[in-house]
Amino acid sequence: MPQVNIQTPNEQGLSHNKYSKFDVDTKGAILNNSRTNVQTQQGGWVQGNPYLARGEAKVILNEVNSSDPSVLKGYVEVAGKKADVIIANPSGIHCDGCGVINSDRTTLTTGKPQIQHGNLENFVVQKGKVSVSGKGLDNSRVDYTEIIAQETQINAGVWSKKEMKVVTGKNTVKRTGKPEDLQIIHTNQATTQETKPQVAIDVGQLGECMPIKFI
Template identity: 45%
Template sequence: MKQIKQSLAVLLSYTLAFMPLHAANLQTDGSTQTNLDKARNDVPVVNIANPNAIGLSHNKFKEYNVGKEGLILNNSKDTTVNTQLGGYIFGNSNLTSNAKVILNEVTSTSRSQLNGYTEVAGERSDLIIANPNGLSVNGAGFINTSNVTLTTAKPILNDGRLESLNVLGGDISIDGEGLDAMGPDSTYIYTHFLKLNAQIHAKNLEIKLGKNNIDSTTQQITASTNSNEVALLLDASALGGMYVNRISLVGTDKGLGVNLPPEVLASTGDISITNDGNIILNKISAKQNIEVKSLNS
């Protein structure tokens, strides 16, 4: 009987080790050297894949969601590392070097819910969350990240380098508790359609809307064929707002409008808005320059 119990215990341990952590929240797709763990307070931990020679850690998921408890991306080679969200955690045994860019890509048909803070443990890095199915943001924020990109693009890689982000559709919605992007130096939102029902707080905010291929080095846009899938590229409700140091917004789908939120405020820098369609303005103010350009004719 004792031997049977021991066998069952081993089997249970093995099963738990290979079950998706918080199955509704996170599940890798098995194609990258990415594994899941949790901190002592049960905050999920992603042990990211070892980066390539240029510092890119590419991680692929079937399910990628952040709950209110938050998520830790483990970019530490040290034995242990202290985190804000989970206290001390073990270092990431996958790593032989620290990642400069963490690319988290969703390869299934599931939308992502970002409802809490994401912390990079260890060395600070850029973070890209790419889900062509869409992102729902409600209370998301970022800790120890240099730059953050939220996108519905398909990442295009060439010899291990992120060449471009190809937006073929999808939407990002920001609701409820909104988006706190005051931690990163810059925040990039690349999607076909943005629905803004809450506030965005950021340092430098860059938004590119429409079906575009965006060069990852130069951020140059190559617009794709227009569609009539949506009437507006950006639709903001009375609860929406953008409070930033500086903002650049570009819409490329010809004839599709941009409905800005009730207030757009750039506290230290410029506001630049360009759209190949109508622009609906409300209250807009900047410490420096304001440029609003509609290419609609």
């Protein structure tokens, strides 16, 4: 099972991890946020992460720089201390049986993360689609789930423990430590020469699903 020893968090608890590819197969993947050996639900015991001598992460940012969308077909599990999990790929994210374990807040976005003074401040969305199909998105153990993209296509069940928010369009979306404060602070208007998506949100084939809050 793939295991990532996440990067050393900064003073704000942000661990910034960069990838040229971020896919998860049906076996799942581990984000190691433990200083000591710890047992996981998916991968058994894992060794402590040597990069965490100063402390564990509060937010694990997974930033993908690729021309291809990320394909998530299994669960991403945080080993050790709970942390917010963010997967950011401007080329898109496709979820078919994906989910996150041991996290209170998860974000799937096609926005470019903006970090200021060590804090993750905004996502700048210029393109990209987050799609959910097949076995859906199971975040039933995650309190808050956020999908932030130019387009979303939800053709399967989606679950989050307390709340799920979807933000679509070319926007700059502000993120704070409080999920309820998620908001659009700037709309990145398309020019007349750009091709706009016909449908920003497509929920035509929704399966069994929890209520979604569209922003």
